[in-house]
Amino acid sequence: xxxxxxxxxxxxxxxxxxxxxxxxxxxxxxxxxxxxxxxxxxxxxxxxxxxxxxxxxxxxxxxxxxxxxxxxxxxxxxxxxxxxxxxxxxxxxxxxxxxxxxxxxxxxxxxxxxxxxxxxxxxxxxxxxxxxxxxxxxxxxxxxxxxxxxxxxxxxxxxxxxxxxxxxxxxxxxxxxxxxxxxxxxxxxxxxxxxxxxxxxxxxxxxxxx
Amino acid sequence: xxxxxxxxxxxxxxxxxxxxxxxxxxxxxxxxxxxxxxxxxxxxxxxxxxxxxxxxxxxxxxxxxxxxxxxxxxxxxxxxxxxxxxxxxxxxxxxxxxxxxxxxxxxxxxxxxxxxxxxxxxxxxxxxxxxxxxxxxxxxxxxxxxxxxxxxxxxxxxxxxxxxxxxxxxxxxxxxxxxxxxxxxxxxxxxxxxx
Numbered sequence: 001x002x003x004x005x006x007x008x009x010x011x012x013x014x015x016x017x018x019x020x021x022x023x024x025x026x027x028x029x030x031x032x033x034x035x036x037x038x039x040x041x042x043x044x045x046x047x048x049x050x051x052x053x054x055x056x057x058x059x060x061x062x063x064x065x066x067x068x069x070x071x072x073x074x075x076x077x078x079x080x081x082x083x084x085x086x087x088x089x090x091x092x093x094x095x096x097x098x099x100x101x102x103x104x105x106x107x108x109x110x111x112x113x114x115x116x117x118x119x120x121x122x123x124x125x126x127x128x129x130x131x132x133x134x135x136x137x138x139x140x141x142x143x144x145x146x147x148x149x150x151x152x153x154x155x156x157x158x159x160x161x162x163x164x165x166x167x168x169x170x171x172x173x174x175x176x177x178x179x180x181x182x183x184x185x186x187x188x189x190x191x192x193x194x195x196x197x198x199x200x201x202x203x204x205x206x207x208x209x210x
Numbered sequence: 211x212x213x214x215x216x217x218x219x220x221x222x223x224x225x226x227x228x229x230x231x232x233x234x235x236x237x238x239x240x241x242x243x244x245x246x247x248x249x250x251x252x253x254x255x256x257x258x259x260x261x262x263x264x265x266x267x268x269x270x271x272x273x274x275x276x277x278x279x280x281x282x283x284x285x286x287x288x289x290x291x292x293x294x295x296x297x298x299x300x301x302x303x304x305x306x307x308x309x310x311x312x313x314x315x316x317x318x319x320x321x322x323x324x325x326x327x328x329x330x331x332x333x334x335x336x337x338x339x340x341x342x343x344x345x346x347x348x349x350x351x352x353x354x355x356x357x358x359x360x361x362x363x364x365x366x367x368x369x370x371x372x373x374x375x376x377x378x379x380x381x382x383x384x385x386x387x388x389x390x391x392x393x394x395x396x397x398x399x400x401x402x403x404x405x
Contacts, residue, residue, distance in 0.1 A: 026226075029230070084325075
């Protein structure tokens with residue numbers, strides 16, 4: 001009986017005369033704390049890899065992932081996703097989740113990726129899903145490298161990203177609804193601490209949606 | 211009870227909740243690298259169970275493709291191999307021949323995936339990458355055995371964890387070169403040895 005009364009009192013912000021009230025409040029406070037703590041952890045590990053994000057237009061990278069002294073959030077996010085990142089001396093991976101206007105990449109739309117790539121020995125550009133898996137498509141091509149890409153005179157290039165076949169450099173997201181673009185630079189020719197700007201990175205322009 | 215009194219009575223409980231939330235948050239973030247069930251080492255070990263190591267001690271990973279990738283966010287244009295170390299059983303000796311002009315790198319990782327050292331083909335001396343991974347005592351023992359004045363070819367690394375893995379990456383410029391990149395990875399040799 002006392003329990004029932006105590007529960008009712010908790011609901012109506014009871015006075016603290018009954019010791020049961022205190023126990024219940026303590027239990028509620030503890031539960032709330034536990035839940036809040038775990039939610040905070042889940043929320044922080046979902047977003048990215050902790051501090052030190054390098055943003056250039058739609059592209060973002062975490063240069064500190066390549067070092068031994070990463071912060072605890074980066075360590076937790078790596079372990080939780082099962083990722084083994086490129087070391088600093090190997091390269092740097094940039095991920096674009098949006099086009100250059102900031103709209104999320106949509107598998108039903110067509111995009112044109114063009115413009116410069118930051119100085120680097122080799123690069124590759126791949127489509128993948130948000131969890132980092134290549135996207136199934138009929139062409140079975142998942143990436144282009146700096147060596148194989150078709151270039152115009154002067155070295156500029158364009159990559160069409162579309163479900164329908166396109167002439168020239170073409171990547172298909174297949175039937176995926178959303179996707180990300182991963183630009184990997186090997187033997188990076190600039191210091192990541194310089195944070196060179198978006199004008200040195202490829203632009204991703206949406207041409208239209210079906 | 212007036213509303214202001216209720217608020218005052220509520221404050222200590224809210225404070226206790228917030229403090230507990232902070233502690234739970236910090237502890238769970240710090241523990242995740244240790245207890246995450248699908249961290250990079252666990253994923254590689256799962257592949258090893260299925261296909262085993264090569265006779266040179268290297269786990270040759272499949273080319274990343276839909277539904278066929280050992281680790282997430284790996285480059286489909288890169289041939290990938292892995293070697294494991296367990297310092298309780300001895301040091302890891304890794305030797306990879308660097309051949310050609312394409313990118314080739316070896317990175318060393320803790321079980322959580324965190325990198326602690328890497329060597330790429332540009333830093334390779336004499337056309338090969340040679341790495342020894344050990345704990346402080348094992349590396350000291352190796353150094354004590356060094357012949358005075360002899361040239362040291364290997365890179366000696368003190369690991370921050372007892373277990374972990376090395377990833378070998380060979381870049382293939384074109385799809386037609388992927389097989390030779392894979393062969394380069396397969397030519398690497400990894401062995402566990404006593405210092």
